[in-house]
Amino acid sequence: MSDIQNISRRSFIKNIGLTSGALIIGSHLSLFANETESVLAGAFQPNLFVELKPDGSLTLIASRSEMGNGVRTSLTSVIADEMEADWNRVSVEQAIGHKKYGDQNTDGSRSVRYLYETMRKMGATTRMILISAAAQKWKVLESECHAENHFIVHKNGKKIGFGDLVEIAKTIEAPKDIILKDPKDFKYIGKNLKSIDVEKYVTGSAIFGLDFRLPNMKFAAIARCPVTFGTVKSFDKTEAMKIPGVEAVFEIERIETPFGALGGVAVVASNTWAAFKGKEALIIEWDNGKNGSYDSVKYMEMLTENVHKPGVVSKTRGNIEAAFSASAKVIESTYQLPHLSHAPMEVPNTVAWVKENSCEVWCPTQNPQAAHEEVKNYLGFDDEKVIINVTLLGGGFGRKSKPDYVVEAAIISKAIKAPVQVVWTREDETQHGYYHTVSAQYMKASLDEKGNVTGWLHRFAFPPIKSTFDPTADYPNGWEITSASEVPFDIKNFQIEVGQAPAMVRIGWLRSVINIPHGFSINVFTDELAHAANQDPLAFNLKLLGEDSTPEDNKSNKFSATRLKNVLKKAAGNAGWGKPLPEGHAQGLAVHYSFMSYVASVVEVSMVEGIVKIHKINTVIDCGIVVNKNTVIAQMEGAAIFGMSLAFYGKITAKDGAIEQSNFGDYRMVRMNEAPKIEVEIVESTAPPTGVGEPGVPVIAPAIVNAIFKLTGKRYRNLPLSDYELV
Amino acid sequence: MITLVVNKKKHNLDASPDMPLLWALRDTLGLTGTKYGCGVGACGACKILVNDEVTYSCLTPVSAAVGKEITTVEGATPNLQLLQIAWIEFNVPQCGFCQPGQLIAATSLLNSNSNPTDEEIDDAMSGNICRCGTYQRIKKAIHHTVELKKQQK
Numbered sequence: 096m097s098d099i100q101n102i103s104r105r106s107f108i109k110n111i112g113l114t115s116g117a118l119i120i121g122s123h124l125s126l127f128a129n130e131t132e133s134v135l136a137g138a139f140q141p142n143l144f145v146e147l148k149p150d151g152s153l154t155l156i157a158s159r160s161e162m163g164n165g166v167r168t169s170l171t172s173v174i175a176d177e178m179e180a181d182w183n184r185v186s187v188e189q190a191i192g193h194k195k196y197g198d199q200n201t202d203g204s205r206s207v208r209y210l211y212e213t214m215r216k217m218g219a220t221t222r223m224i225l226i227s228a229a230a231q232k233w234k235v236l237e238s239e240c241h242a243e244n245h246f247i248v249h250k251n252g253k254k255i256g257f258g259d260l261v262e263i264a265k266t267i268e269a270p271k272d273i274i275l276k277d278p279k280d281f282k283y284i285g286k287n288l289k290s291i292d293v294e295k296y297v298t299g300s301a302i303f304g305l306d307f308r309l310p311n312m313k314f315a316a317i318a319r320c321p322v323t324f325g326t327v328k329s330f331d332k333t334e335a336m337k338i339p340g341v342e343a344v345f346e347i348e349r350i351e352t353p354f355g356a357l358g359g360v361a362v363v364a365s366n367t368w369a370a371f372k373g374k375e376a377l378i379i380e381w382d383n384g385k386n387g388s389y390d391s392v393k394y395m396e397m398l399t400e401n402v403h404k405p406g407v408v409s410k411t412r413g414n415i416e417a418a419f420s421a422s423a424k425v426i427e428s429t430y431q432l433p434h435l436s437h438a439p440m441e442v443p444n445t446v447a448w449v450k451e452n453s454c455e456v457w458c459p460t461q462n463p464q465a466a467h468e469e470v471k472n473y474l475g476f477d478d479e480k481v482i483i484n485v486t487l488l489g490g491g492f493g494r495k496s497k498p499d500y501v502v503e504a505a506i507i508s509k510a511i512k513a514p515v516q517v518v519w520t521r522e523d524e525t526q527h528g529y530y531h532t533v534s535a536q537y538m539k540a541s542l543d544e545k546g547n548v549t550g551w552l553h554r555f556a557f558p559p560i561k562s563t564f565d566p567t568a569d570y571p572n573g574w575e576i577t578s579a580s581e582v583p584f585d586i587k588n589f590q591i592e593v594g595q596a597p598a599m600v601r602i603g604w605l606r607s608v609i610n611i612p613h614g615f616s617i618n619v620f621t622d623e624l625a626h627a628a629n630q631d632p633l634a635f636n637l638k639l640l641g642e643d644s645t646p647e648d649n650k651s652n653k654f655s656a657t658r659l660k661n662v663l664k665k666a667a668g669n670a671g672w673g674k675p676l677p678e679g680h681a682q683g684l685a686v687h688y689s690f691m692s693y694v695a696s697v698v699e700v701s702m703v704e705g706i707v708k709i710h711k712i713n714t715v716i717d718c719g720i721v722v723n724k725n726t727v728i729a730q731m732e733g734a735a736i737f738g739m740s741l742a743f744y745g746k747i748t749a750k751d752g753a754i755e756q757s758n759f760g761d762y763r764m765v766r767m768n769e770a771p772k773i774e775v776e777i778v779e780s781t782a783p784p785t786g787v788g789e790p791g792v793p794v795i796a797p798a799i800v801n802a803i804f805k806l807t808g809k810r811y812r813n814l815p816l817s818d819y820e821l822v
Numbered sequence: 823m824i825t826l827v828v829n830k831k832k833h834n835l836d837a838s839p840d841m842p843l844l845w846a847l848r849d850t851l852g853l854t855g856t857k858y859g860c861g862v863g864a865c866g867a868c869k870i871l872v873n874d875e876v877t878y879s880c881l882t883p884v885s886a887a888v889g890k891e892i893t894t895v896e897g898a899t900p901n902l903q904l905l906q907i908a909w910i911e912f913n914v915p916q917c918g919f920c921q922p923g924q925l926i927a928a929t930s931l932l933n934s935n936s937n938p939t940d941e942e943i944d945d946a947m948s949g950n951i952c953r954c955g956t957y958q959r960i961k962k963a964i965h966h967t968v969e970l971k972k973q974q975k
């Protein structure tokens with residue numbers, strides 16, 4: 096089945112004599128060749144998300160941020176489908192940050208799962224109003240009319256375009272009972288849609304935050320204290336001011352809110368390069384403050400000690416001690432995982448223009464309402480006086496849901512009374528982030544003679560995300576615990592304990608969040624148990640996952656062991672688990688439930704001269720109803736690479752409070768030469784849609800480690816693998 | 823005043839000769855298709871062609887490009903256009919931010935090698951990071967471009 100693509104009349108590619116599928120790009124162009132470009136007045140706006148113009152052009156609003164998650168295409172295609180709109184007549188406009196759109200925070204893999212029903216209703220309402228309008232115009236019964244590809248059609252064959260109904264539609268009230276389409280009639284939902292922005296991406300015309308320009312805009316860089324929350328003691332700007340293009344250097348304050356600016360010394364210049372150079376030329380004496388003692392090696396020792404002694408029990412059933420002493424075999428392991436940094440390809444940046452009583456901002460943010468709140472509070476302006484425009488995001492992964500960089504731009508623009516773009520260097524991005532937590536995990540389990548798990552103790556310590564909001568918080572909490580304690584294993588004696596871990600840097604959520612360490616330790620440990628029990632890890636896992644769920648549960652939002660076992664079986668089947676592999680190859684598997692989705696991966700590895708090579712990753716996801724298959728597959732492919740990067744190289748460390756890594760040279764990413772073949776299967780489902788952006792990540796690292804064990808008999812319990820010189 | 827020829831157009835600009843081309847393109851000429859990712863030659867987001875040589879614009883001073891032909895992702899060269907079509911066909915971009923650099927690296931590859939193997943693609947493309955992980959699609963799209971070229975003849 097070929098993809099559905101929105102072919103805009105400004106399509107960039109002329110028909111250049113191709114004979115294949117690419118022709119589609121040229122051949123559809125003429126359809127709208129005569130259309131006028133002018134925006135016609137008097138559009139029909141049945142709701143916040145839909146704007147239909149008399150010429151039939153349809154603007155749909157994307158309220159969530161686009162960062163590669165495909166949300167500008169998926170959410171709007173749901174409206175278009177319910178409306179029976181022609182996708183080629185659709186253009187997408189990005190919403191500003193405003194409460195009227197409801198929650199706009201684009202993280203937690205929630206956009207489609209929270210908005211699917213709402214978007215369907217937005218589209219369905221519009222369709223019903225247009226039908227009423229046509230019925231009124233023709234003086235026929237509504238029941239004799241239906242919508243079809245941007246027209247309302249009467250049963251006798253008469254039809255009228257959506258645009259021609261705009262005037263009447265404006266006078267018609269929204270229906271009370273909304274009738275949704277029968278899913279079997281979906282034209283876009285569940286199909287393959289190309290990104291609405293794909294042409295812009297490949298021609299370089301997509302406007303990311305970093306590309307936004309205003310007339311007379313200045314550029315700014317900021318020197319921040321190497322130690323988190325350290326402050327400026329004194330600074331000397333003499334050399335910085337000598338750099339051609341540097342116009343001003345001044346100290347900026349720290350805003351002590353969770354997403355406030357870190358403070359530091361700002362360099363304002365006529366171009367980014369001068370700002371960067373000026374920043375390098377600054378001589379600053381810092382007061383490092385209390386985090387100046389942060390040493391990540393010592394910190395890991397402390398965490399490890401904390402998980403090797405009894406912790407605070409946060410869940411228990413049965414009696415683990417009795418189980419351990421009565422068992423045939425007891426296995427213990429400790430896992431250590433470091434901080435990670437988000438490293439979106441586009442560094443944090445923002446354009447702000449603060450005027451006397453108002454402020455307008457253009458930023459790549461996952462969380463425009465948080466940006467609005469922070470900027471508004473800083474400036475002391477009324478709600479409506481601060482406008483947050485959302486650009487495209489060059490990746491987010493959770494970093495861009497924390498708008499500290501947006502506040503910085505507001506501070507500087509206010510000071511210089513001009514529009515300014517704050518640009519972080521890659522080094523800034525690596526060294527002043529909201530880091531994925533650092534963790535130690537201790538696991539202990541007992542097996543009976545048959546290899547059944549009779550007792551399970553999981554004890555972990557890591558600085559919690561809550562510490563960013565409440566500096567006294569130093570124990571895991573909320574779903575940082577439940578994502579380990581609700582693991583669906585059929586084990587009688589079970590206990591979760593947590594240990595203390597004060598934060599020494601800002602802790603934030605990064606794609607998949609705590610599912611990375613929990614998914615790792617649980618999946619590696621179950622693999623260790625399977626081998627200790629002399630059982631095949633696939634069979635062992637399936638047994639551990641226990642009883643099947645009811646068919647009713649399988650169609651609902653409830654956790655279903657059947658669906659989890661199903662993705663594991665499918666991934667194993669697709670990968671040829673248990674079948675002969677090429678000489679020197681081995682496979683490992685992992686399965687994990689997160690963001691309400693079910694994911695399993697099988698990874699195939701070999702080793703050449705002590706270096707791990709990943710040949711293939713098979714992933715299967717069950718995320719309920721799928722809106723855009725292309726996006727789900729792409730997200731699983733991306734998650735596999737993201738998971739590989741953290742397994743191979745991901746490690747942020749601190750010495751004397753300062754982050755030791757600085758750029759892609761020492762905070763490495765997986766590259767093309769390391770990228771394996773990735774095969775993805777999506778399970779067909781009628782259950783409500785669940786998360787997509789994140790759940791593909793947690794299974795990758797443990798599956799790699801399990802495969803390496805199978806191949807070499809060596810168990811690597813800490814990440815990244817570069818510490819063992821395996822990559 | 824420095825004169826640069828970018829995508830066959832002449833531009834006079836007031837920039838210091840040691841300013842990297844990246845910033846001259848982006849901040850002075852307003853050609854923002856070329857991206858900043860690392861500033862140290864480690865990510866490839868800033869790749870451009872200078873006289874058909876693939877070049878890290880973050881490391882190359884403006885003075886080194888005087889009198890030469892600069893091509894960016896905004897320039898319509900035959901191989902680049904075909905690659906763009908293939909990129910769309912295979913839905914390569916996720917966030918899209920690295921893709922201008924990827925496309926330039928691929929253009930350079932195809933300019934010198936009309937039918938690259940997987941290994942040759944790995945060699946040519948491993949200077950470019952894609953944090954979103956689109957590598958498999960990039961590889962497929964490059965192979966597909968070779969097919970498109972055959973059809974074009």
Ligand code: FES
Nearest residue numbers: 860861863866880
């Ligand atoms: S910006 Fe030039 S290689 Fe990264």
Ligand code: FES
Nearest residue numbers: 917918920952954
């Ligand atoms: S598409 Fe996002 S970095 Fe490559």
